[in-house]
Amino acid sequence: MAGHIPKPGRICLTPMLTQKGRLYGDLTVACLGEEEFMLFGSGAMQDAHSRFFSTTLPDGVMHENQTEAWHGIALSGPKSRELLSRITRDDVSGEAFKFRDCRKSFVGGVPVVLNRISFSGELGYEIYCRPQYLLKLAEAIEAAGSDIGYRWYGNRCLMSLRLEKGWGAWSLEFRPDFNAIESGLDVFINWNKEFVGKKATLDIKQQGTSRKLVTLVIDTNIDVTLDEAVLMNGEAVGYITSGGYAHHLQKSMAMAYVGIEHSKPGTALQVEILGKLCDAEILGGPAYDANGANMRS
Numbered sequence: 367m368a369g370h371i372p373k374p375g376r377i378c379l380t381p382m383l384t385q386k387g388r389l390y391g392d393l394t395v396a397c398l399g400e401e402e403f404m405l406f407g408s409g410a411m412q413d414a415h416s417r418f419f420s421t422t423l424p425d426g427v428m429h430e431n432q433t434e435a436w437h438g439i440a441l442s443g444p445k446s447r448e449l450l451s452r453i454t455r456d457d458v459s460g461e462a463f464k465f466r467d468c469r470k471s472f473v474g475g476v477p478v479v480l481n482r483i484s485f486s487g488e489l490g491y492e493i494y495c496r497p498q499y500l501l502k503l504a505e506a507i508e509a510a511g512s513d514i515g516y517r518w519y520g521n522r523c524l525m526s527l528r529l530e531k532g533w534g535a536w537s538l539e540f541r542p543d544f545n546a547i548e549s550g551l552d553v554f555i556n557w558n559k560e561f562v563g564k565k566a567t568l569d570i571k572q573q574g575t576s577r578k579l580v581t582l583v584i585d586t587n588i589d590v591t592l593d594e595a596v597l598m599n600g601e602a603v604g605y606i607t608s609g610g611y612a613h614h615l616q617k618s619m620a621m622a623y624v625g626i627e628h629s630k631p632g633t634a635l636q637v638e639i640l641g642k643l644c645d646a647e648i649l650g651g652p653a654y655d656a657n658g659a660n661m662r663s
Contacts, residue, residue: 474506
């Protein structure tokens with residue numbers, strides 16, 4: 367891992383890199399004890415990660431894919447703490463269970479691993495349990511939230527919410543085509559330790575990159591899909607990696623890699639959507655909860 371190793375009871379985000387400094391994982395590391403860690407990554411990369419570990423782990427260190435052994439639910443929103451407090455005996459107040467804390471616990475009578483982290487950009491939790499307990503956990507959440515507006519939400523909703531935070535997603539913004547510097551994941555790197563791809567990444571950092579990941583607001587009533595051209599003065603300067611409608615902002619948004627000289631906040635660009643050039647502007651930060659106060663509350 368290129369990032370920091372968390373202390374017991376804490377979570378860190380970290381990139382995992384190839385020897386050439388390319389992205390090979392955008393991972394969450396939870397430390398449940400001095401010698402016990404859980405590693406969370408993209409399901410699409412589980413076989414690739416297993417191959418990576420097989421070739422990089424030292425002798426005597428075993429690895430095992432636990433994807434089928436753990437299922438989970440993301441609980442998010444301003445009332446998520448109130449709902450969670452109804453179905454656990456643990457103190458989940460903001461002081462007792464801080465942002466990026468993790469612990470083993472019981473929720474809805476189910477043994478779980480409870481992480482205080484959220485991809486939605488709101489106050490939220492990830493709750494992991496063994497598969498046989500998932501239905502019981504879901505039913506407990508439904509029952510506890512019935513009077514405070516609880517609703518199920520899915521992946522399409524989540525992918526819209528993360529756009530307003532300017533968060534990339536694996537296989538779209540984050541993939542082996544890109545390095546940690548241009549993707550912005552270098553903010554999670556611990557430069558004071560050795561890791562796979564360190565030399566290559568330091569070289570890239572010193573030389574500078576030719577492109578950068580940015581977030582755009584687009585003046586259009588047709589959302590992008592991906593790979594649409596981003597243009598300035600009729601010349602292609604980048605391309606879209608993902609996008610959709612942002613329901614809080616009530617505007618169409620997208621993420622894109624553009625030439626570094628065109629990546630400054632406020633830069634006016636155009637995006638070609640179904641043959642039409644639509645005006646777009648680069649944002650300088652998250653469109654929602656810019657300082658992360660909701661997520662950390």
